[in-house]
Amino acid sequence: MSKILFASALTDTLSVGSTLKIIFTSLIMGLFISIVYIKTQGKDGYSPGFTITLIMLPAIIAIIILLVGNNIARAFSLAGAFSLIRFRSAPGDPIDISYVFFTLAVGLACGMGYIAYGVLFAIILCIVMVILSTTKYAKPKTRNMQLKITIPEDLDYQDCFDDILLQYTQSYKVQRVKTCDFGALFEIVYTLCLKEDINQKEFIDKLRCRNGNLSIVLNTEINNEKVYS
Known part of the structure; x- marks a missing residue:
């Protein structure tokens, strides 16, 4: 049969x-x-x-x-x-x-x-x-995010946001730094993992105070192997 x-x-x-x-x-x-x-x-x-x-x-x-x-x-x-x-x-x-x-x-x-x-x-x-x-197999408990911060050229980007990032994130890493507007501005791209139950608006507001209220973009959905431009 x-x-x-x-x-x-x-x-x-x-x-x-x-x-x-x-x-x-x-x-x-x-x-x-x-x-x-x-x-x-x-x-x-x-x-x-x-x-x-x-x-x-x-x-x-x-x-x-x-x-x-x-x-x-x-x-x-x-x-x-x-x-x-x-x-x-x-x-x-x-x-x-x-x-x-x-x-x-x-x-x-x-x-x-x-x-x-x-x-x-x-x-x-x-x-x-x-x-x-x-069973949610292989799914991480925390989700990686991408943060883009624009700063003026006279601001030292190397340690500028470390205290804020340490306060609100579990981990973070600088992925890319590039100039824009003919060198007048810098754009820093981080991949980070936010701590649980934090206020994202409060986090962004503190970054805005530090970067002179220039552009800040927080992408909540990214590919772990690729940083989007």
């Missing part, structure tokens, strides 16, 4: 019934993965367009696999067509990229006719993602 269940649903020639079965199964699996993504990433925010993409990707990949089959000429033609497409979007969250590969794998399994394997793979991975989300 298990050999029949996990055998390929494809035959040597495509039929309307098997094709529709594969397409609708891929869409259902994509919807299932999309729902899990929304539930696990809801607190951190997500793009509605990305969730729709997760629904469509498995069916798209399944259709491509169905059309290419074992035809080498078609495979090379398809590779040439895709090489014309250039993606200019910024790199996304690694978890989003993993979901993209997840849906691609499910679509590939369905397109090859191994529907049961695709369903089993999707269920296992979704359960793992739900467990990791509910």
Whole structure:
């Protein structure tokens, strides 16, 4: 029974019934993965367009696999067509990229006719993602932030804000210093971790008094491996 269940649903020639079965199964699996993504990433925010993409990707990949089959000429033609497409979007969250590969794998399994394997793979991975989300695995207790402070050129930036930062942060580090307005101003970029239950307005007000009420930007969401310009 298990050999029949996990055998390929494809035959040597495509039929309307098997094709529709594969397409609708891929869409259902994509919807299932999309729902899990929304539930696990809801607190951190997500793009509605990305969730729709997760629904469509498995069916798209399944259709491509169905059309290419074992035809080498078609495979090379398809590779040439895709090489014309250039993606200019910024790199996304690694978890989003993993979901993209997840849906691609499910679509590939369905397109090859191994529907049961695709369903089993999707269920296992979704359960793992739900467990990791509910247990908050690898999520830090504190969140890194980015602080940009503009100061006049006559102000020594090296130790200017250390006393304030020591009072309000658990840790801080200077990431970059650059000049702006033809050298009339300096911009200092810190990555820092604020202490719990502090008043952010009070923190910024003290910085404003020190930098002459020039521009101060506190980004509460940053990538730990990259400082945004």
